[in-house]
Amino acid sequence: MATDITILGTVIKPGTSHTLNFNMARLYTSTVVDIPVIIHRAKRAGPIVLLTGGLHGDEFNGVEVVRQLISKKVVRPKKGMIIAIPVVNVFGFLNMQREFPDGRDLNRVFPGTKNGSLASRFAYQVTKGILPHVDLVMDFHTGGAQRFNAPQLRVDPMEIESLALAHVFQPPFLIHSKNIPKTFRETCCKMGKKYLLFEGGKSQQSDKNVILTAVNGAIRIIDHLGMLQDKSLVHENEKPVHIIKRSKWVRARYSGLLHPRVVNGKRVEKGEMIASITDPYGTMRHKVNAPHDGFVINVNHSPLVYQGDAIFHISKDEE
Template identity: 55%
Template structure:
């Protein structure tokens, strides 16, 4: 594939080949009239190549993704040998300030794409993200984490039956790859419609930084850049010994009783049908309810909350693996 090598313009600022620039996007102020700026960090090589976008913080409390993108910048992984790398460590700056998932208007940014220039606050952010950034992008990785104390095993999510995304997921080489359809109004769905090849990374939980998840996100990003010949020669990649496990179907195991949650199962482990995964007890030492695996499979999400209610999602378990790997 041949790539055009010319200046790219974001928010009326032009970045030429070989230039580095941080562009601050400001859509709205806080209610105190304090300015909130979203840094868009652009690094361009003098040599033509693809444009790769790394984003995080679409949900303001998913800070492990922010740490992954921050590490890409700190370690200078974002300085490409060819092409262009754009990093946005925090998209939902309002949620990040408040340590909440949503925007101040109560909306989930990941459900309002493609957005509107004159719509809600979240909708306006979605609009400008697609209008100003995405037209320059060929490939993207959007980093997320589990919400509500639910810890995700490091995983890539891609739509089914897309050979190019499957190949990119192979390159990223996360421990798990989950086939999941695009959700209407999501950033991933909007990028797909605009021709951008996006991998969605899930790992860790909200309001938490986990070093193992961070490392897996960073290493996967390096492998992707190496695949496009963009990784600086001074940076080295490694290929994990174990293959990525491809998941076609999965299901949530929910609490049948309310109480104190005592988990016995580690994230990423394989369990057999009937294995005891956890115990839910009362706080008074009289009642304990065993939670058993309904089927054999891998545990790709664990609820780490010490207290659960009847119906709460506790474990995410695979029910069908892909044999075309």
């Protein structure tokens, strides 16, 4: 028989739905800022899945992915429980900025501390109040600083169960990537939670193709776990999953105006011209060539770059 589960002080009984207001702090005006946590629990016992978007407040694609999963009723499971937090960093979302009001990157302060900075306190409450109940986390992000990520999943290859689920998700690119200290991802993995990090698009922009890729991938996972009510929502990805074990950033050798010539997802060959950098005066034009064969998995969309700025991320073929 399924037992009661208590999340953020609320008892979640089998067969019930809740929208909890996770409020950690107030604005300067003393206005309470609520972070809605949407929970649907089936009568039957099963896995507990956490869906998160907007960990960085300016990453709108992730917010839209979780919103669509709610709208399509994917979050109402046949068994188990699904917890959806469309906007984790409401503070940043309100200001259209990446960080918390204290200037800290929420994704660099996990697992947080009880009496630390505002971001650290929030991370602590998530770590202590929600994560202990969760089996799987799907966290949706975008690229930052005008860098557009091709739709991709990042998984530590040592996390065998997460890696297996990543293949079920069927992303265009599956990148083997080690955990970064003090991230949400590292904390989840240390707690023994399966974790999928989706990256796609760039900050302060919505991209329909990226969002659709993420939504369909998440639906495939929910269906694989036996939790999906409506099987008609499942769409298999007919394109191959490209596994990337090594990659390298191409950096600008000159400052100036950047003119990319390739799009995300394109395969390039060593020596192929992928961009040019010019000055504003028509006196300089520098070609940027691909340093090796591989897939372009990130393109810098900034019109202006400084010497040393990352402008492309390109996979490296296995030798």
